[in-house]
Amino acid sequence: MTQDTPHPIALEQVLFLKVHVAAIPGHVYQEDAETAEPENALHVEEIKGDEGRYQAVMTTVVNPDGDKAHPYQINIECMALLHADSTLNKQEALRGITITAHSVLFGAIRETVAWITGRQPYGPLMLGLSVLRPRNPTAP
Numbered sequence: 001m002t003q004d005t006p007h008p009i010a011l012e013q014v015l016f017l018k019v020h021v022a023a024i025p026g027h028v029y030q031e032d033a034e035t036a037e038p039e040n041a042l043h044v045e046e047i048k049g050d051e052g053r054y055q056a057v058m059t060t061v062v063n064p065d066g067d068k069a070h071p072y073q074i075n076i077e078c079m080a081l082l083h084a085d086s087t088l089n090k091q092e093a094l095r096g097i098t099i100t101a102h103s104v105l106f107g108a109i110r111e112t113v114a115w116i117t118g119r120q121p122y123g124p125l126m127l128g129l130s131v132l133r134p135r136n137p138t139a140p
Contacts (some may be wrong), residue, residue: 008085009096014108017057017077021116024063027071029122036063036070040106040130044098047081050106052093056080056101060109060127074113078105097134106130 044056062074080101084093110127118124 006085008087009084009093009100010083011100011104012053012083012134014078014080014104016108016112017079018075019116020075020113021057021113021120021124022066022073022079023117023120024058024066024068024073026073027122028068029071030069033069036067036072038062038127038130039064040072042098042102042105044094046094052084052086054082054084054097054101055118056082056097056105058102058105058109059107060113060130061122062113062125062127072117072120072125074125076109076112078108079097080104099106102132 039061041057041059042056044054045114047053049056057077057079058072059077061076061123063070063072082097082101084097087100090098106127114126
């Protein structure tokens with residue numbers, strides 16, 4: 001790709017489908033408590049009848065059971081609409097869209113969690129990194 005060539009993947013829109021961020025009543029900070037790691041799920045599919053246009057939805061859940069050892073319970077769904085141009089074959093387009101969607105969506109979720117929890121009683125929660133892994137990793 002040269003400097004004059006446009007990137008083959010374009011982000012059209014990002015929107016939140018669900019935002020649930022609740023402070024846990026009775027939470028008491030415990031120095032030895034394990035960190036509640038986010039559980040992320042990303043689903044990407046081409047929009048039927050609209051060649052090259054994809055919908056990606058990421059769900060991030062933290063502390064789904066509302067354990068009082070953790071300050072917040074979080075369940076967020078964020079969606080992106082993206083387009084891959086015709087210079088990419090289907091496999092390249094899906095790979096590029098998946099990587100782009102993961103980065104954009106988790107970034108939006110991470111920023112939203114920090115902003116909302118920053119205005120709640122236990123202060124801001126900064127989600128760590130999210131690593132994109134294959135669905136069916138092969139054994140070494």
